[in-house]
Each structure stands twice: as C-alpha cells, then as structure tokens.
Amino acid sequence: MTVASNVKQCLVTIKGIESQLSSLAFNSLDQEAKAAFHDTALTIGTIKKDLQYRILELERQEPQYKGS
Amino acid sequence: MPGWVFIITRSLLFLLLLFITTKILGKKQISELSFFEYVAGITIGSIAGEVVTGLEGNLYHGSLAIIVFGLVTYLVNFLSIHSKKFSDFTEGKGTVIIRDGKILEDNLKKERYTIDEISTLLRQKNIFNVADVEFAVLEPRGNLSALLKKENRPLTPKDVGMKMANEKEPQTIIMDGAIMDEALRWAGKGRDWLYTELEKLGVTLDNVFLGQVNSYGDLTVDLYDDKIQVPQPQQRPLLLASLKKTQADLELFSLATECEKSKAMYKKNAALLQETINKLEPYLNG
Amino acid sequence: MTVGTQVKQTLAGLKSAQAAFETFALQTENKSAKKLYQQAAKETQSIIDNVEPRLQDITAEEPQYNQ
Numbered sequence: 001m002t003v004a005s006n007v008k009q010c011l012v013t014i015k016g017i018e019s020q021l022s023s024l025a026f027n028s029l030d031q032e033a034k035a036a037f038h039d040t041a042l043t044i045g046t047i048k049k050d051l052q053y054r055i056l057e058l059e060r061q062e063p064q065y066k067g068s
Numbered sequence: 069m070p071g072w073v074f075i076i077t078r079s080l081l082f083l084l085l086l087f088i089t090t091k092i093l094g095k096k097q098i099s100e101l102s103f104f105e106y107v108a109g110i111t112i113g114s115i116a117g118e119v120v121t122g123l124e125g126n127l128y129h130g131s132l133a134i135i136v137f138g139l140v141t142y143l144v145n146f147l148s149i150h151s152k153k154f155s156d157f158t159e160g161k162g163t164v165i166i167r168d169g170k171i172l173e174d175n176l177k178k179e180r181y182t183i184d185e186i187s188t189l190l191r192q193k194n195i196f197n198v199a200d201v202e203f204a205v206l207e208p209r210g211n212l213s214a215l216l217k218k219e220n221r222p223l224t225p226k227d228v229g230m231k232m233a234n235e236k237e238p239q240t241i242i243m244d245g246a247i248m249d250e251a252l253r254w255a256g257k258g259r260d261w262l263y264t265e266l267e268k269l270g271v272t273l274d275n276v277f278l279g280q281v282n283s284y285g286d287l288t289v290d291l292y293d294d295k296i297q298v299p300q301p302q303q304r305p306l307l308l309a310s311l312k313k314t315q316a317d318l319e320l321f322s323l324a325t326e327c328e329k330s331k332a333m334y335k336k337n338a339a340l341l342q343e344t345i346n347k348l349e350p351y352l353n354g
Numbered sequence: 355m356t357v358g359t360q361v362k363q364t365l366a367g368l369k370s371a372q373a374a375f376e377t378f379a380l381q382t383e384n385k386s387a388k389k390l391y392q393q394a395a396k397e398t399q400s401i402i403d404n405v406e407p408r409l410q411d412i413t414a415e416e417p418q419y420n421q
Contacts, residue, residue, distance in 0.1 A: 003324070010317045013310055020307050024351075027285025029236040029256060033351050040344045047318075047337045054330055299383075306380045313373035319366035323359055 004058040011051045018044040075120060078127065082116045085131060089138040093145070102148070102159045108141040160208035166201050169217065179206055190214060233350040235283050242279030242289070255281045262287070269298055284351075308345070308352035315341040358412045365405055372398040 018041055025037035089112060093105065112134050119130030148155035163175050165186060176186065187198070189212035195201060204214040225232045239255040241248050247259060265287040266273060278290040286301035315338055322334030372395055379391035 003321075006317070007321060010314055010321070013314050013317075017307060017310055017314065020303065024284060024304070024307075027257075029283040029285075030234050032234055033284070036347060036351055040348055043340055043344050047340060050333050050337055054333065057330070297383075302380050306377060309373050309376035309380060311373075313370055313377065316366050316369035316373060320363065320370060323363045323366060 002062075004055065004062065007051060007055055007058065011048065011055060014044060014048045014051060018048060078120045081127075082120050082130075082134075085134055086112065086116055089134060093138065093141055102144075104141050104144045104158060108137045112137050162205040162207050162213075164203070165206050165212070166198070166204035166214070169199060169202055171198065175206075181206065186212070231350045238280045238282045240278065240280050241287075242273070242276045245274045245276055245292075247273070255285075257281065257285070271296070271298065304352040308349065311341065311345050311348070311352075315345060356416065358409070358416055361405070361409050361412060365402060365409060368398055368402050368405070372402060 021037050021041035021044060025034050025041060028034045028037060093108075115130055115133045115137070119127065144158055148158055163179050164172060165175055165179075165181075166172065171183070171186075176183070189206075190196070190198065190201065190204070193212065193214055195214060195216070200216055200220045202215050202217045204212055206212055239248075239251040241252045241255060241257070241262065247262065249259075252258065252262065262279075263273075266276070266289075269287065269289060271289060271291060275291050275293060275296075276289045277292050279287060280289075281287050284304060286303070288301060289298055291298060318334050318338040318341060322331050322338060325331050325334065375391050375395035375398060379388050379395060382388050382391065
C-alpha cells in the first residue's frame with residue numbers, strides 16, 4: 001500500500017464518520033446531543049477538506065498513485 | 069319491588085357514586101392518605117355497604133352522607149393546597165430527628181418514638197450506623213427520610229467528574245405488531261423511517277412483539293419468534309472506534325511525512341479529532 | 355529519526371490497532387471472537403497507557419526533538 005492509498009482510505013472513513021454524525025444529529029431527540037453531533041460533523045467536514053487537498057497534492061507529486 | 073332487584077339497583081348506583089367520589093378526590097396511595105382522606109375513605113365505604121344491603125334504610129340519606137364526606141375531604145384538600153398553615157395543621161409536619169449527625173432526643177420524645185423504632189426505620193433504608201447520617205426527618209406519614217453524609221453517599225458520575233449524556237425516555241413504537249403512531253410522533257419519526265429501520269434489522273412488522281426507540285434513534289425489537297437473533301444497535305460504539313482509528317492514522321501520517329506543511333496539517337487535524345472524540349465519548353458509549 | 359519519533363510512531367500504530375480491535379469486536383457476531391477482540395483491545399489499551407508516560411519522559415529529555 002502506498003501513502004496516497006492510505007490517506008485515501010482514511011478519507012473514506014472520515015466521510016463515513018461525517019455522514020453517520022449527521023444522521024445521528026438528525027435522529028437524536030436530546031437537544032444537547034443533537035448540537036454535539038452537529039458541531040462535530042462540521043469539524044469532521046473541515047478535516048475531510050484538508051485530507052482531500054492533501055490527496056490532490058500527493059497525486060500531483062506522485063502521478064503513479066493516481067486512481068489507486 | 070323484590071329485595072334482589074332493590075339490592076342490584078342500589079349496588080350499581082352506589083358503585084357509580086363511589087367511583088365519582090374517588091375520581092374527584094384524586095389518586096393517592098393508601099399510605100399517602102392524610103387524616104381526612106383516611107377517615108372519609110373508611111366512612112364512605114361503610115355507609116355505602118350499609119345502605120346497599122340495608123333494605124329498610126333510606127337511599128337518599130346514605131347518598132347525602134357520602135356526598136358530605138366527599139365534599140368535606142375535597143374542601144380540606146383544596147384548602148391544604150392553598151394554605152401552608154392549614155395543611156401543616158391537618159396533615160402534620162415532618163420532625164427533624166437527626167441533625168448534623170446528632171440525634172435530637174427532644175424531638176424523638178415529642179413524636180413518642182423510641183430509639184429502637186428509629187433504628188428500625190433507618191435499617192429499612194440500609195443504614196446501620198447512625199453516625200453515617202447527616203440529617204433525618206420523620207415524615208407526617210410515619211416514614212423516615214435520611215440524608216447520608218457526603219462521604220457515605222453512593223458514587224455518582226458527577227463525583228468522579230464524568231460527563232454523562234442526557235437521555236430522553238425511550239418510546240414504545242410497536243406493540244403486538246401494530247405501530248403506535250402517537251409514540252412515533254413523540255420520537256420525531258415517521259412510518260417511512262420505521263419501515264427502513266425494520267428492513268435494516270431484517271424483520272417484518274407483524275413479527276415484532278415490542279419495538280422501542282431510544283433518544284439516539286436506535287430501534288430495538290423483541291420478536292414473537294425468540295429463536296431469531298436480532299442484531300443489537302451498535303452504530304455509536306462503532307463510530308467511536310472508527311473515530312479513534314482515524315485519529316491514530318492521522319498521527320501516523322504526521323510522523324511519516326517529510327513535508328513540513330502537511331505534517332502540521334495532520335498534527336492539527338489529529339488534535340482536532342482527539343477533541344471531537346473527547347466531546348462525543350459520553351454520547352457514543354453504550 | 356529520533357527515538358522520540360519512533361516511540362511516537364509505535365504508539366500511534368498501537369492506538370490504531372486498538373481501535374481496529376474494538377471495531378472487529380463490535381462487528382463480529384461470533385461470541386468467542388468478540389471476546390477475543392475485546393480482550394485484545396483491552397490489552398493494547400493497557401500497553402498504550404504504559405508506554406505513554408515514557409514518551410513524555412523522552413520528549414522532556416530531548417526537547418530539541420519535540421516538534
């Protein structure tokens with residue numbers, strides 16, 4: 001496994017986490033829990049953006065990893 | 069009119085009257101009855117018994133007596149609610165028996181309780197050592213309320229500085245294979261949601277004996293067929309595990325990369341994720 | 355690579371493994387496998403808890419590597 005594919009895998013997990021948090025925020029009844037899930041989903045969103053950017057960089061630097 | 073018809077009609081009439089009286093007087097437990105309620109309850113019952121079977125008695129006199137007793141009790145209740153003094157007079161006040169960990173002998177004497185009786189009441193609360201008690205009150209109804217010293221109280225999550233998530237009551241949304249629409253609305257869900265969740269569990273509605281949804285929107289079901297295994301909802305613990313995994317992975321990336329800029333980026337996000345984990349842990353555990 | 359980073363890397367790897375064990379434990383239906391994974395997660399956690407203070411010592415000893 002290459003660095004890029006590792007980071008990609010991590011990105012996939014992050015995306016999954018983000019969507020699960022969003023659905024928990026939607027489904028929870030307790031206001032506090034709802035807010036916590038919502039806030040953290042946003043935080044995860046920023047991490048996701050950083051990783052996406054990093055993957056683009058890696059692909060530019062090491063074009064052989066592209067699409068792996 | 070033959071005697072038995074007489075008794076049947078009177079019984080039905082008085083059942084109705086008693087039902088209405090008790091309905092008006094509220095739903096207190098026998099042990100919680102105040103003096104007035106206690107006396108009125110007994111008297112109303114015996115008057116009714118007397119009138120129903122006493123063929124020679126007058127129906128209206130009996131009914132009148134019941135209504136008077138009911139009315140007076142209702143009035144006393146009404147006044148007790150609106151006047152503290154009045155309720156102290158009719159229902160009595162609690163007497164402090166232990167203060168600052170010391171037994172107040174004078175108050176004990178006033179209530180005509182012996183130390184043995186107090187010990188018994190304490191033992192019923194699993195308190196065997198009087199020295200453990202900070203404060204105890206003998207309530208008007210004769211039971212004892214005791215506050216233990218802080219060090220002897222059960223440990224709560226708050227004591228150990230643990231943050232616990234607040235939980236709403238679970239809603240029962242399926243009973244006997246039928247959807248409870250009102251509870252479903254309380255849970256903020258619709259039928260569509262329910263059918264999707266059931267499909268996820270791989271069960272059909274008519275096989276579900278009991279279905280409950282907790283405050284996180286997790287559906288748990290009990291099936292008619294106890295042989296079928298239903299997966300427990302574990303989305304949240306799984307989510308916590310994958311958060312932890314991602315956090316560790318980001319740390320690994322930050323150590324592995326040569327590029328200073330992305331090292332900082334990974335480091336920042338790993339820290340951010342750790343914060344997120346700390347924040348979510350109370351909600352995702354269990 | 356300094357000792358500090360190596361220990362850090364190992365620790366992060368352990369954390370990742372610990373979380374992976376937890377995931378496996380939650381995902382498997384098999385009771386004994388579940389127990390095994392749970393045990394493994396617990397043991398890994400205790401190793402992490404043991405090593406973490408050491409990392410602090412190292413970073414205190416070699417402040418120049420602390421970044």
